[in-house]
Amino acid sequence: MLKTYNIKMPHAVYGGENAMESVTTILKNRKVNRVAMFTDKGIEESGLFSLPEEAVKAAGAHYYVLDELPPEPTYTAVQKLVDQFKASKADMIVACGGGSVMDAAKLASILVTDEYGVKELLDDPGRAQKCVPIILIPTTAGTGAEVTPNAIVAVPEKELKVGIVNENMIADYVILDARMIKNVPRKIAAATGVDALAHCIECFTSNKANPFSDLYALEGLDLILNNIMEACNNSEAMEAKNRMQIAAYYGGLAITASGTTAVHALSYPLGGKYHIPHGVSNAMLLAPVMGFNEPVCREKFAAVYDRCVHTQGNCQTAEEKSAYLLAWMENIVKELEIPTSLKEFGVPAEDLDGLVEAGMQVTRLLVNNMREVTPADARSLYEKII
Ligand SMILES: NC(=O)c1ccc[n+]([C@@H]2O[C@H](COP(=O)([O-])OP(=O)(O)OC[C@H]3O[C@@H](n4cnc5c(N)ncnc54)[C@H](O)[C@@H]3O)[C@@H](O)[C@H]2O)c1
Ligand SMILES: [Zn+2]
Incomplete structure (x- = not known):
């Protein structure tokens, strides 16, 4: 159909x-x-x-x-x-x-x-x-x-x-x-840039993905993966910043045509309860959720690799390409020094139950995730960042 x-x-x-x-x-x-x-x-x-x-x-x-x-x-x-x-x-x-x-x-x-x-x-x-x-x-x-x-x-x-x-x-x-x-502070440029990255990769792997959202999500991913470091680290890099601005717009179009998934869903309580900036909470959850989704999103991740790796890549199989992309995204978050743990925001381990309960309420986005997220899955994903 x-x-x-x-x-x-x-x-x-x-x-x-x-x-x-x-x-x-x-x-x-x-x-x-x-x-x-x-x-x-x-x-x-x-x-x-x-x-x-x-x-x-x-x-x-x-x-x-x-x-x-x-x-x-x-x-x-x-x-x-x-x-x-x-x-x-x-x-x-x-x-x-x-x-x-x-x-x-x-x-x-x-x-x-x-x-x-x-x-x-x-x-x-x-x-x-x-x-x-x-x-x-x-x-x-x-x-x-x-x-x-x-x-x-x-x-x-x-x-x-x-x-x-x-x-x-x-x-x-x-x-x-x-x-x-041009002069967005590095911390804000990094978190908001990774938010745009999350929009594109989530929309590309969403149950709601379609030819229109794929067009914008893939082009957005190519622009972001290859420009975010330069745009954040070099204040004079206007070409890279301009590409990030366009990519963020494409990410918005991808959201409009498709929809974000479990990264954004599980990130909502982190913003709502602990006031963690939206881009930061998404950055924390990006690698854990994409790793969780990998078994069902492998071919899609490989397609992103094929589109976005412009130098001679060594990866041959879908498994290798998918692993390369996951490591690439994780490395961006690390290199940009975005917090990867809730500890930095003083969230105690006792709050885990409440987080799971609140995250599971965001059914509007969870239904888009290609791999079903059960409360037990949500718990183990939050455990990775708490
Ligand atoms: N409507 C949507 O589709 C959508 C999508 C994703 C996120 N959001 C929402 O957007 C909000 C987050 O927006 P945001 O990440 O752009 O940050 P923001 O608008 O909350 O701004 C964060 C801080 O950065 C400062 N700032 C912004 N631009 C600056 C610049 N060029 N130079 C110096 N300082 C600057 C602001 O003054 C503010 O203090 C959240 O509420 C999030 O939920 C909406
Ligand atoms: Zn967002």
Whole structure:
């Protein structure tokens, strides 16, 4: 039987040199009067915010800055911002930041109503309609949140992060301006880069994988595996950084067409309960989960090897190729000095039961994993990182 699939994507993407100028053109063409600009303090402190701000000023629009957002926000923190946004009566959103900022702005774009808020969308995400058009400008490479119909919020009472999926949140415009990621601190570039890697390898090995997601996932893997080290280690490596920015976008497209699997599923409680950054928790689980999946994903891993190893590789069999890829991914996490143990975050071994219980709740993603994950499997995977 043929698989059914669909892929929905942003209306337009502007990339390359001085892509930010397109913001001015879009606002002028749409005769926008009032812009709500979403960002956070980290972006403002890095000086990055002035670029989109100048572009909005050049269009002659009034603008309001909404920047009271912590990283990896809870749904109540996002709701506060949404309320401020509603009061601004803006007719366009421009969001400049990492996944946290973009997700908050995406939720605001479908929440100009007093009938329901972010909390209600946790249970019934499909009810909201697009209210305000949105321009997304990612500053990490990255979550791919600039592409996806997903917004992820922490839900403290469940000790989880929860994904709200609604295709009305797909961006109208995306600006991939490489200047935005030029000076990302190495720690953030490393974790967010491995998040993009996880998106591509999970979507490629997902039960929901299909020809469209494979196209973007494989190209994303080629770009990330061969550029992430250079992009993180060399601040002048603009070619490598630019490739990471494009790969993160492809990772987002792969998520939209396919879906992530057990790495992201088991990582949600680590973000929700212990506030471990999303990229870091995925990096911790990447090698254990992919090792667990290897028996059923061997041919797929071998296909990734064939596509991404450009020098004369020595591997002949699927088994060898698969082992090579697993070691390659594990080495990237190690070389980039991303934490690989929950000990560094003070998580006690007694929390294991709670972690297993919370992780097993993320059925939305666990069903995508090609190898079934039982509670006992989840336990042994968490044991590897605790
Ligand atoms: N919607 C989706 O499809 C999707 C996919 C994956 C992850 N996410 C979510 O995205 C969030 C994580 O986003 P993230 O990893 O991009 O990090 P983030 O947005 O949480 O940012 C982390 C920190 O980095 C700073 N920062 C970001 N870009 C910077 C830059 N260029 N220079 C200096 N500092 C910079 C921010 O100010 C912040 O302090 C999580 O909530 C995660 O669950 C969403
Ligand atoms: Zn992710």
